[in-house]
Structure formats: C-alpha cells, structure tokens
Amino acid sequence: MLSVQSSVSNARAQRQAGLSQKAKTGLIVAGSTVFSSAAYLLGTRWPTIGGMLEFGILGGGIPLALKGISLGVKGYIESKKYRFNLERVIGSGAMGTVVRVYDRLEEKTRALKFPLGEMLINPDYRDAMTRFYFEADVCERLSHPNILKGHGLLWVPTKVFNRFTGEKLDPGQVPAVPAIIMDYLEGMTLRDKISQIQRDLYHEGLSISYGCGIALQLTEVLIYLRENKLIHRDLKPDNIMMCPLHEMLDTSIPQDVRVTIASLGERAVVFDFGVARLEGPEGGFGTRTGMGIGSPYYMPDEQWKGKAQKESDVYSVGAILWECITGKPPRGYINEGETALDYSTRAAQPVPAIEPFLPIDVPLADKEILQKIFNNTLHPDPRMRYQNLGLLKEDLGSLSFVGRAQQTRIGQFPTLVRQEEEK
Ligand SMILES: Nc1ncnc2c1ncn2[C@@H]1O[C@H](COP(=O)(O)OP(=O)(O)O)[C@@H](O)[C@H]1O
Numbered sequence: 386m387l388s389v390q391s392s393v394s395n396a397r398a399q400r401q402a403g404l405s406q407k408a409k410t411g412l413i414v415a416g417s418t419v420f421s422s423a424a425y426l427l428g429t430r431w432p433t434i435g436g437m438l439e440f441g442i443l444g445g446g447i448p449l450a451l452k453g454i455s456l457g458v459k460g461y462i463e464s465k466k467y468r469f470n471l472e473r474v475i476g477s478g479a480m481g482t483v484v485r486v487y488d489r490l491e492e493k494t495r496a497l498k499f500p501l502g503e504m505l506i507n508p509d510y511r512d513a514m515t516r517f518y519f520e521a522d523v524c525e526r527l528s529h530p531n532i533l534k535g536h537g538l539l540w541v542p543t544k545v546f547n548r549f550t551g552e553k554l555d556p557g558q559v560p561a562v563p564a565i566i567m568d569y570l571e572g573m574t575l576r577d578k579i580s581q582i583q584r585d586l587y588h589e590g591l592s593i594s595y596g597c598g599i600a601l602q603l604t605e606v607l608i609y610l611r612e613n614k615l616i617h618r619d620l621k622p623d624n625i626m627m628c629p630l631h632e633m634l635d636t637s638i639p640q641d642v643r644v645t646i647a648s649l650g651e652r653a654v655v656f657d658f659g660v661a662r663l664e665g666p667e668g669g670f671g672t673r674t675g676m677g678i679g680s681p682y683y684m685p686d687e688q689w690k691g692k693a694q695k696e697s698d699v700y701s702v703g704a705i706l707w708e709c710i711t712g713k714p715p716r717g718y719i720n721e722g723e724t725a726l727d728y729s730t731r732a733a734q735p736v737p738a739i740e741p742f743l744p745i746d747v748p749l750a751d752k753e754i755l756q757k758i759f760n761n762t763l764h765p766d767p768r769m770r771y772q773n774l775g776l777l778k779e780d781l782g783s784l785s786f787v788g789r790a791q792q793t794r795i796g797q798f799p800t801l802v803r804q805e806e807e808k
C-alpha cells in the first residue's frame with residue numbers, strides 16, 4: 386500500500402515553503418542549478434516537486450543535494466534528445482488541456498496534462514494549482530489497473546505550451562509551465578460511449594450487464610482508494626476511459642481484479658484526480674471549508690454542502706450505473722443549474738425506482754438486486770450507503786447477467802424498451 390501520508394506532508398511542505406505561491410508565476414524552478422534550468426527549458430522531467438524535495442531546496446541535506454545534482458545531470462543529458470515530442474491536443478476540461486506526446490526515451494505514447502494558463506498568473510487560482518500538484522503526486526503514487534498512472538511533472542517552455550494550447554502566456558513572466566506526465570489511454574470515455582449508443586442505435590442506455598461490469602471495476606477502484614484514504618470526488622462518465630484489452634493482464638494484478646476486467650473485456654480506467662482529497666477534516670487542502678466541489682449530477686447532497694466523505698464516491702458509482710442503464714444520471718432530468726440550486730434548498734430526495742427503466746425480460750430477482758444496489762449507493766444519508774464495499778461487489782456479482790458482457794458488444798445489445806412505454 387502506498388503512503389499517502391507522505392503526499393500530505395509533501396503538500397504541506399510545499400505550502401510552508403510558499404511553493405504554490407512561487408508556482409503561480411512559474412518560479413518553481415527558482416533556486417535550481419544550471420542543470421535543472423537547462424533541463425526545464427528543454428522540456429525534460431527535472432525538476433519534479435519530489436526531486437526538489439530530494440534536492441534539498443525544500444528539505445535539505447548534502448546527500449540529498451548530491452542525489453539532486455546527479456538527477457539534474459541525467460535530466461540535462463536526456464534533454465539533449467528533446468525527450469518529448471508534442472503531437473496534438475486530445476482533450477480539454479475545465480481545469481486544463483491534455484496533449485498527446487511521444488516519449489522518445491521510453492519509446493511510448495504518453496499524455497501531458499497542463500493547467501489553464503490563467504492558473505499560473507492569477508492568485509485566485511492558487512487553490513487550483515495546489516490541487517494540480519496534488520493530482521500529479523497522487524497519480525504517480527497510485528498503482529492500480531483501473532486508475533490512470535502518472536509519472537511526475539515535466540516543465541515545458543511557455544512558448545511550446547502557448548503553441549499547443551492556444552494560450553498567450555508571457556514567457557517573460559512565466560518561463561515554463563508544469564505538466565503531469567501520464568500514460569496515454571487509448572479508447573473512448575464512458576461519456577462518449579453513452580452518447581454514441583444514443584446517437585447511433587437510439588438506445589437510451591448501455592446494456593445492463595455492461596453497466597454492471599463497469600460498476601464492478603469502479604468498486605475495485607473505491608476499495609483501493611479507501612485503502613489509501615483518498616476520495617476522488619469527481620467520478621463521472623467523462624472521467625472514465627473504456628480501454629480495449631489488447632494483452633493478457635499482468636499477473637501481478639490481484640486475481641479478482643483481473644477476473645472483473647476480463648469478464649467485461651474492457652478496462653475502465655479512472656482519471657482526473659483534479660479535485661481528489663484525503664479523507665478526514667485535514668485532507669481537503671485547496672478547497673475552502675464548506676465549499677462544494679464536483680459535478681452536480683454525480684455528487685450527493687453532503688458533497689454539495691462541502692462535506693465530501695468516502696461514501697460520496699459510492700453515490701457517484703450508483704449514479705454512473707444508473708446512467709449506464711437509463712441513459713441519464715438519476716438527477717439528470719433538469720438542467721445542471723437547477724440541480725445545483727436544488728441541493729441547497731430542497732429536502733433530500735428519495736432513491737428513485739429503477740424498475741420502469743428495465744426491459745421486461747429482466748428476471749424479478751435481478752430487478753430486486755438492482756434496486757437494492759441503488760438504495761445503498763444513492764441513499765441521501767451517507768451512513769446508509771455501502772460501508773463494506775465487498776457487499777457491493779457481491780451484489781453486483783450476484784446479478785444473473787453479470788460476467789456475460791462479452792456477448793453484448795455495441796451493435797448487439799438487446800432492445801431496451803421502457804415498460805411504461807410498452808403499456
Ligand atoms: N491520459 C490520457 N490519455 C488520453 N486521453 C486523456 C488522458 N487524460 C485526459 N484525457 C482526455 O482529456 C480530457 C480532459 O482530461 P481531465 O483529466 O478530465 O481534465 P479536467 O480536469 O480538465 O477535466 C478527458 O476527458 C480525456 O478525453
């Protein structure tokens with residue numbers, strides 16, 4: 386199990402050292418040696434926050450400084466090869482831009498996630514920058530087949546950043562921009578999968594077995610995040626990539642996780658830890674107390690009220706499963722603005738009934754299990770949601786059609802007819 390505690394202390398150390406303040410102006414490299422300056426200008430990995438801590442700028446100690454110099458030399462040498470070739474923008478979200486790159490050193494396609502240019506110059510975005518560095522740290526430390534793997538930070542010259550993102554940062558003011566190096570995820574987001582099926586096949590949702598196969602993989606993610614005391618806070622179809630399985634799964638992956646992935650025939654990979662936090666009152670640095678953060682359709686009331694807890698992610702998994710089956714999240718029947726307003730003014734809503742959305746041929750036992758799953762994930766009271774995620778896995782696994790997803794690829798789904806429309 387990885388130590389997330391150390392990432393907290395990193396984050397604290399960074400704050401204490403005023404790092405996020407410096408980062409705003411791109412001066413994170415201030416005080417570095419000629420090696421690291423050369424390296425960051427040429428776009429190599431050095432210096433990372435971890436590297437800086439080791440180097441002793443923030444921590445201290447001659448042995449660490451020596452290690453830092455040797456890493457700096459390595460970075461300088463790597464930089465001569467222009468290690469990363471930026472190819473094209475592959476995504477942009479509310480907090481930044483993702484660019485596809487080719488890593489010449491490792492001979493692999495990778496992705497770089499940049500913050501918004503504004504985040505580097507506007508003091509109002511200091512919290513967002515703190516979360517950006519936390520995301521880099523979390524992705525690097527976590528290791529799970531259903532979670533996007535990160536490889537630390539890269540400093541990219543501002544000119545290159547401007548060219549690829551269309552931003553207009555002044556290189557005089559901000560010499561280099563940090564980017565999170567990540568594995569490149571081949572596939573389609575769950576959001577696009579849902580849209581595709583609605584557009585091309587006029588289905589409201591994906592097949593139930595496919596949705597439950599995804600929910601099982603997300604449950605594995607939650608189990609792992611709990612072990613590491615992390616809350617994702619932004620689980621939604623837009624932040625899940627459905628990746629084709631090209632090869633046998635690594636045998637170091639726990640057997641039941643492998644079975645879960647193999648039975649769906651696709652790997653659901655969770656990414657975007659941009660608003661993730663540690664459990665407990667101390668864990669939410671970078672968000673003011675009482676501030677709701679997340680995506681209204683997929684977050685429960687308590688999260689909207691700034692009290693996200695581990696059970697909040699359980700709600701999100703229920704909401705995603707609901708959307709897979711019905712085509713809309715449980716709260717998706719009004720526009721997002723209204724939903725947000727509802728949270729602050731309206732009394733908690735009861736868990737909706739799934740039955741009207743299920744095809745008539747779903748066995749009664751399965752209908753009951755599905756309703757039980759929704760009752761225990763979408764419940765307005767977090768204490769009434771699954772505390773033991775093993776039970777959620779069991780419930781999902783006990784559905785008669787789960788594990789038969791391989792036979793129901795896109796284009797072969799049984800027609801889903803809403804019962805109410807049949808009448
Ligand atoms: N590692 C990756 N590989 C491939 N595409 C990615 C990767 N990371 C992000 N993307 C694409 O970029 C989009 C935005 O990334 P995300 O991390 O969600 O940013 P934001 O925090 O701005 O929402 C995603 O919806 C996805 O399509």
Ligand SMILES: [Mg+2]
Pocket residue numbers: 478623624657
């Ligand atoms: Mg996102």
